[in-house]
Amino acid sequence: MKKKKWLPYLFVAPYLLHLIVFVAFPVFFSLFLTFHKWNIISPVEYVGVANYTRMFQDRMFWKAIFNTFKFLLIHIPLQLIFALALAEFLNQNIKFKGFYRAAFFLPVIVSGVVVTILWQQLLGFDSGLINRLLVIIGLEKVGWLIDPNIAMGSIAVMATWKNVGLYVILFLVGLQTVPPSYYEAAEIEGASHWQKFRYITLPLINPTIFMVVILSTIGGFSLFIEPYIMTGGGPLSSTLSSVLYIYKQAFEYYHMGYSATLGFFFAFLILMVVMIQKKYIETND
Amino acid sequence: MPEVKLINIGKTYEGGMQAVKDISLTIKDKEFLVLVGPSGCGKSTTLRMVAGLEEITTGDLFIENEKVNDLDPSQRHIAMVFQNYALYPHMTAYQNMAFGLKIKKVPKAEIHKQVMKAAEILNIEDILQKKPGKMSGGQRQRIAIGRAIVRRPKVFLFDEPLSNLDAKLRGQMRIELAKLHKKLDATIIYVTHDQVEAMTLGDRIVVMNQGEIMQNATPMDLYLNPNNKFVAEFIGTPKMNFIKGEILKIDGELFFKNNHFLFNISKVNNQQLENHIGKEVDLGIRAEDIYAEVGNLENYGKVHAQIVAIELLGNEKLIYSELEEHQLVAKFSAEQEVQIHTTIDFYFNLNKTYFFEKENGKRIN
Numbered sequence: 001m002k003k004k005k006w007l008p009y010l011f012v013a014p015y016l017l018h019l020i021v022f023v024a025f026p027v028f029f030s031l032f033l034t035f036h037k038w039n040i041i042s043p044v045e046y047v048g049v050a051n052y053t054r055m056f057q058d059r060m061f062w063k064a065i066f067n068t069f070k071f072l073l074i075h076i077p078l079q080l081i082f083a084l085a086l087a088e089f090l091n092q093n094i095k096f097k098g099f100y101r102a103a104f105f106l107p108v109i110v111s112g113v114v115v116t117i118l119w120q121q122l123l124g125f126d127s128g129l130i131n132r133l134l135v136i137i138g139l140e141k142v143g144w145l146i147d148p149n150i151a152m153g154s155i156a157v158m159a160t161w162k163n164v165g166l167y168v169i170l171f172l173v174g175l176q177t178v179p180p181s182y183y184e185a186a187e188i189e190g191a192s193h194w195q196k197f198r199y200i201t202l203p204l205i206n207p208t209i210f211m212v213v214i215l216s217t218i219g220g221f222s223l224f225i226e227p228y229i230m231t232g233g234g235p236l237s238s239t240l241s242s243v244l245y246i247y248k249q250a251f252e253y254y255h256m257g258y259s260a261t262l263g264f265f266f267a268f269l270i271l272m273v274v275m276i277q278k279k280y281i282e283t284n285d
Numbered sequence: 286m287p288e289v290k291l292i293n294i295g296k297t298y299e300g301g302m303q304a305v306k307d308i309s310l311t312i313k314d315k316e317f318l319v320l321v322g323p324s325g326c327g328k329s330t331t332l333r334m335v336a337g338l339e340e341i342t343t344g345d346l347f348i349e350n351e352k353v354n355d356l357d358p359s360q361r362h363i364a365m366v367f368q369n370y371a372l373y374p375h376m377t378a379y380q381n382m383a384f385g386l387k388i389k390k391v392p393k394a395e396i397h398k399q400v401m402k403a404a405e406i407l408n409i410e411d412i413l414q415k416k417p418g419k420m421s422g423g424q425r426q427r428i429a430i431g432r433a434i435v436r437r438p439k440v441f442l443f444d445e446p447l448s449n450l451d452a453k454l455r456g457q458m459r460i461e462l463a464k465l466h467k468k469l470d471a472t473i474i475y476v477t478h479d480q481v482e483a484m485t486l487g488d489r490i491v492v493m494n495q496g497e498i499m500q501n502a503t504p505m506d507l508y509l510n511p512n513n514k515f516v517a518e519f520i521g522t523p524k525m526n527f528i529k530g531e532i533l534k535i536d537g538e539l540f541f542k543n544n545h546f547l548f549n550i551s552k553v554n555n556q557q558l559e560n561h562i563g564k565e566v567d568l569g570i571r572a573e574d575i576y577a578e579v580g581n582l583e584n585y586g587k588v589h590a591q592i593v594a595i596e597l598l599g600n601e602k603l604i605y606s607e608l609e610e611h612q613l614v615a616k617f618s619a620e621q622e623v624q625i626h627t628t629i630d631f632y633f634n635l636n637k638t639y640f641f642e643k644e645n646g647k648r649i650n
Contacts, residue, residue: 189388189436190389204373
C-alpha cells in the first residue's frame with residue numbers, strides 16, 4: 001500500500017524536475033533579478049526599480065526593438081506569401097510532390113548555425129556568390145551584410161528561407177481541409193483561379209493564416225542566431241535584435257539584473273503584439 | 286429545347302479503372318431523370334461528366350444540340366446541387382446565392398432581384414442573412430437549390446442531395462423537389478442510391494450497375510417489368526424474393542422444380558420459358574404476391590416454411606421465413622394471424638412471378 005502512494009509521484013517526477021529546474025526557477029529567479037544588480041561574481045544587490053527606469057532611457061534597447069520590428073515587417077509578409085504560394089503549388093497535381101515537400105522542409109531541421117554560415121558564403125561582399133554573379137553580369141556589388149540599410153533585409157530573407165518549409169506544411173494541411181466540392185461549386189459558377197483563391201481559399205484557411213502569423217511573430221521576436229553569427233549586430237547596430245541585445249547585456253557586460261528586466265519587458269511586448277494580432281486577423285466562424 | 290444527350294459516354298480513370306462504360310442516354314426537355322444504383326455504379330461519375338467536373342474519356346455529350354465535351358462547367362448552362370451542399374461557410378445564405386453573379390460582375394440591383402426571386406420560390410426569405418453553420422440541414426438544402434436557381438440554368442444536376450438529411454426531412458424535401466420541378470419547368474438529372482427517392486421523383490429512371498445501364502424506364506415499368514435480376518432486386522421494398530431452381534417439362538407441362546416444391550408454371554407466359562427447359566433459373570416474386578391463404582388465386586404454388594421473424598409496419602406486416610439458403614419475405618395485411626416460429630403454407634401467385642437466367646440474370650418470361 002505504501003509503495004503505491006509514491007509511485008505516481010515517481011512517474012511525474014521527471015516532468016516536475018524539468019519544470020522546476022528549467023522553467024519555474026529561471027522565471028522566478030529572473031523576476032527576482034529585475035530588482036537587483038548582479039554580475040555573477042559579486043553578491044546580489046537590491047536596487048529597487050532602477051533597472052526599469054534604466055530600460056526606459058536605454059536608447060540602444062529601443063533601437064534593438066525597432067530593429068526587431070523592422071525584421072518582422074519584412075519577414076512575416078515574405079513568410080506568409082512564400083509559404084502560401086509554395087503550399088498552393090504542392091497542393092496541385094504535380095510530379096515529385098514528395099521530393100519538393102522534403103526539399104522545402106530541409107532547411108527547417110538544419111541547424112540555424114549551419115544555415116547562417118552557408119548564407120554567409122552567398123552574401124559576402126567580396127567573395128559572396130551573389131555579388132560575384134552580379135559582377136559577372138555587369139552590375140555593382142551590393143553590401144548585403146555591411147550596408148546598414150540592407151543588412152536587416154538580408155537577414156529577414158535568410159530567416160524566411162530557413163523557416164518557410166514549416167509554414168508550407170501548416171498551410172498545406174489548411175488547404176487540404178477545404179472540401180473539393182467548394183471549388184467544384186465555384187467552378188460551375190465560373191470562378192477563375194484567382195477568384196477561387198480570393199473568395200474561398202483565403203477565408204477558409206484564415207485559422208491557419210492566424211497560426212502562421214503568430215508562430216512567425218514569436219519566432220521572429222526571438223531572432224538571435226542569424227545576427228549573432230553573421231553580423232554580431234552590426235553594421236552600426238542595424239541588425240542588433242532585441243534578444244541579441246538582451247544576450248549581450250547578460251553575457252558580455254554581465255548585467256544580469258538588467259538583462260532579466262529587458263527579458264521580462266520583451267516577453268510582455270510579445271504578448272501585447274500577439275493579442276493585437278488575434279484581434280485583427282482572427283475572424284469568427 | 287434543353288435536351289441532354291449522352292452518346293457512348295465512357296470514363297476510364299488513370300490506372301485503367303473503368304467507372305462508366307459506354308452509356309447512351311437522352312434526357313428530354315423538362316424531364317426529371319433519376320440515375321439510381323448502388324454506390325460505385327458510376328452514376329455520380331456520369332453526372333459529374335455532364336457537369337464538366339470530370340473529363341469524358343470516350344463519347345460525346347450534347348446539351349441543347351451543342352457538343353459540350355470540352356466546355357468548362359460554367360459554359361454548359363448547368364447548375365449543380367452537391368451532396369454536402371458545398372455552401373461556403375464564411376458567407377451568408379444571400380452571399381452564397383449571389384456568389385456566381387457577383388464574380389460575373391452582374392450589377393448589384395440585378396443580383397438582388399435574382400436572389401430574392403429564388404428565395405421567394407423556395408420560401409427562404411427569412412434565413413437569407415444566416416450563415417450555413419447556423420442553419421438546419423433542410424435550410425442548407427434549400428439554399429443550395431436557391432444557388433442553383435439563381436444561375437437560371439438549362440439543366441439542374443442533383444448529386445444525392447437528400448442523403449445527408451434525416452428520414453423525415455428527406456420525405457418532406459422529396460415532395461418539395463417534385464413541386465419545384467413543376468414550378469421551375471426545368472430539366473433535371475438527379476443521382477441517388479435510394480430507390481424510393483428514384484421511384485417517387487423520377488419521370489424516368491435509369492438503373493445503373495458497374496458502369497452500365499441496367500434499365501431505362503418509367504418507375505412503374507421498372508417495378509412491373511424489370512429487365513433483369515439486378516433491377517428486380519434493386520427496385521421495390523422489401524426486396525424481391527429469389528429462389529433457385531430448374532425448369533422441367535413433364536407430360537407436356539412446364540414445372541419449376543426446387544428441392545422443396547414443384548410449381549406447375551404452364552400458365553405463366555411460357556413462350557420464353559420453353560427455351561430454358563433443363564436449365565437452372567431464378568424465380569422472382571415480390572413480397573406482396575405471396576399470400577397466407579389461397580383466397581381467389583387461380584394459379585398458385587404452395588411453399589411450406591417456418592416463420593423466423595415478423596415485422597409489424599402498422600397496416601401490414603412483413604413475414605420472414607427461411608427456405609434452405611433462401612430468405613423469403615412476404616407482406617401480409619396486419620389482421621392476418623401468424624405466429625413466429627410456426628410453420629405455415631405460403632401461396633405464391635404464379636401469375637406474378639419472374640424468371641431470370643442463372644448465368645447473367647436476364648429476364649426470361
